[in-house]
Amino acid sequence: MKERLRVFWSYFKNLGIKSLLLTTIYLAASTVSLLVMLRAKELTLSAVLPIWVVCIVVAFAYNFFFSWTNGGLDYEMLVAGNIKRMAAEERGELKVSRYKEDKEYRVWKGFFYGAIPALLVLVTGLVFGGNQNVISSALTEGKDTGNFGITIFTLMMLSGWSVIPMVAANAGGAAVSYFLSLLFALVPIVLSGAGYICGAYAKRAKALRQQAMEEAERARQENRPKKINYGGLPGTKPKKRK
Numbered sequence: 001m002k003e004r005l006r007v008f009w010s011y012f013k014n015l016g017i018k019s020l021l022l023t024t025i026y027l028a029a030s031t032v033s034l035l036v037m038l039r040a041k042e043l044t045l046s047a048v049l050p051i052w053v054v055c056i057v058v059a060f061a062y063n064f065f066f067s068w069t070n071g072g073l074d075y076e077m078l079v080a081g082n083i084k085r086m087a088a089e090e091r092g093e094l095k096v097s098r099y100k101e102d103k104e105y106r107v108w109k110g111f112f113y114g115a116i117p118a119l120l121v122l123v124t125g126l127v128f129g130g131n132q133n134v135i136s137s138a139l140t141e142g143k144d145t146g147n148f149g150i151t152i153f154t155l156m157m158l159s160g161w162s163v164i165p166m167v168a169a170n171a172g173g174a175a176v177s178y179f180l181s182l183l184f185a186l187v188p189i190v191l192s193g194a195g196y197i198c199g200a201y202a203k204r205a206k207a208l209r210q211q212a213m214e215e216a217e218r219a220r221q222e223n224r225p226k227k228i229n230y231g232g233l234p235g236t237k238p239k240k241r242k
Contacts, residue, residue: 010102015109018070019116022192025062026117029055030160037164048168056161063188064195067110071199074105079207110196114188120159121185127155128163128178135178136170 033052040047080099128135135152138145145152156163162184166176 007101010100014102015112015115019113022063022066022113022188023116023120025059025066026120026161026188027158029059030157030164033164034156034160037168043168043171045165045168045172048164052161052164059161060187060191063114063191067113067192067195068199068202070113071105071110071196071201072203074103074109074196075200075203077103078105105200107193107197111189111193113192113196114190117159117188118185121162121188122182124155124159124163125178125180125182125185127151128166128181132178135167136175 033048033055036051037043037048077099081101081104084099131148134145134148138149138152156167162181163178166178166181169176
């Protein structure tokens, strides 16, 4: 039981740290979009949408690249783990430097990277959707929301990227449900999983190409004709063609 808890904690700590690192790019996207929205002379969709698109494109690209990189690293750790297990079966335990079981490639790990960003999207969407009328009144009529305003601002900082277009649209008189923002929770999960898997397969393909090149070079060296040493006596070397 103690060993299982140790393994669980190592997995949880490793994945939690990476999920938090991934969350920072979405926090940055939310912060920049929120600052633009607050500085806009008039809160309209056309004033907010351009910078919001730029922010989420950068965030999505970073999300995919982050997961791609970790997928490749975890694949290398999986290879090291396989070598260790094969050696253990043949001649006992083998120590591999810098090997950690919790960093081996597992398909589900990539999807877990998007857990915290997705959770923030869900919380923000549920709070905003459940208080649609209060938020709409504050946007269109300028009504004071009291302490609830602090909650709105905090959620906008944490996951504003998922609701800012709807906030701007509703401020202009539209009636877009904030519950639609819950769909954005799928984005970090899908991007993380896809990037992680693609990164691992890319690393595997590169390793196979390298192996094929090494085998081809080895075969070429073995099949190359050997030169005969005729010695240094006159008349023992074949005449060179001019």
